[in-house]
């Protein structure tokens with residue numbers, strides 16, 4: 001039985017002050033919620049405050065939205081794994097489609113980051129997903145396989161269990177257009193089959209695969225009830241404490 005994991009990806013939103021007021025409201029909303037992993041990925045600037053406010057909470061964990069694979073040095077604007085660990089960060093989102101598309105990240109680069117994260121005891125949330133052109137050409141399975149094989153090269157079975165995969169069809173991100181539950185389940189099952197090829201079935205069965213792309217309180221329960229959907233990576237709807245809490249509650253129920 002895989003425990004559901006619901007993560008907020010705030011992207012380039014929320015100041016330190018916004019983070020404080022969000023957490024105050026959100027904590028009240030999820031006071032009675034149990035049996036689900038809750039993760040919040042604020043911008044780097046709010047990580048320290050979020051960790052401080054959470055005070056080592058097991059219930060809500062902190063994630064970064066990116067990091068660099070080198071340990072230190074002349075890499076202006078970058079953040080290392082050790083810097084995140086110092087702030088009690090537990091997860092790191094890697095290979096988000098905005099990083100791939102806007103900042104030109106390749107599977108080879110993402111792979112280096114995944115390896116460094118795992119070696120630094122940070123759990124990667126590795127994002128994969130096809131564009132609209134790729135889906136219309138019927139290439140989504142092939143694209144997912146290429147991204148998974150490239151980004152997970154050299155990852156052991158033991159490490160894969162620590163990794164979360166986020167399937168995020170690019171055409172569903174921030175567009176209000178969600179994949180149907182059938183489309184999502186189909187891709188999740190395919191992702192799991194590729195993970196089994198990379199390791200073995202028992203390992204692939206343990207890996208949590210989140211769905212991302214316009215997840216909202218209104219569609220979360222349906223998506224999360226699918227056999228291979230083990231959580232959600234939520235952008236827009238995670239900025240509001242009430243709607244994010246509703247999605248978390250759906251995760252606890254399903």
Ligand code: PGA
Pocket residue numbers: 009168172173174175176212213214215233234235236237
């Ligand atoms: P969205 O973003 O929920 O706003 O579509 C999801 C994501 O990019 O992780």
